[in-house]
Amino acid sequence: MRNGFLLCTLALFTLAPLSLSARPATEQLGSCMIDSLTGRERKDLAKWIFFSMSVHPELEPYVRLSKQDRLESDQFMGALVTRLMTQDCPSQTKAVLQEGSYALEQAFGLVGEVAMQEIMISDDVEAALGRFERHMDYDAFSTLSED
Numbered sequence: 001m002r003n004g005f006l007l008c009t010l011a012l013f014t015l016a017p018l019s020l021s022a023r024p025a026t027e028q029l030g031s032c033m034i035d036s037l038t039g040r041e042r043k044d045l046a047k048w049i050f051f052s053m054s055v056h057p058e059l060e061p062y063v064r065l066s067k068q069d070r071l072e073s074d075q076f077m078g079a080l081v082t083r084l085m086t087q088d089c090p091s092q093t094k095a096v097l098q099e100g101s102y103a104l105e106q107a108f109g110l111v112g113e114v115a116m117q118e119i120m121i122s123d124d125v126e127a128a129l130g131r132f133e134r135h136m137d138y139d140a141f142s143t144l145s146e147d
Helices: 004-012 024-036 037-051 068-086 090-100 102-118 123-135 139-142
Strands: none
Touching: 004 102, 024 068, 024 102, 037 068, 068 090, 068 139, 090 102, 102 123
C-alpha cells in the first residue's frame, strides 16, 4: 500500500482537521487504533510526532537528533501503522478505505490527538506553556474594558 493517500495521511497525522460529523466508520477505526495502543506506544507515538515536527526549517536549528534516532522512530511508526491497520483493526480499516482518503485522515487525526495529549499531560510541558505569562503586559489589557 504505497500509494499517495497513505503517505499524505501519515503526513497529516496530527494536523488532520476533524469534522464534527465524522462518519461512524472513521470513528470506529480511530477508536480501535486508540484502544490498541499500549502506554509505551503512546509515548513513542508522541516522540515520533515531535521528531517529525522538529524538521521544520524554523525549528530544526534548535533540535539535535541523530539520524539513528529518527530512523528508529520512523521504523517504529511504520510497524505500528502496519499492525494497527492490518492486524488490530482490519475490518475497520477496510470500511474506512471504501470511504476514501479523507476518512482515513480523520481516523489518524483521532490517534494524533491521543499522542498530543500524551505530550500535554506532562507537568513540565504545562509549566513551559505558561511561562510566557510572566512577560505579558497586563496593564495593556485594561484598555479593552474601556468603552
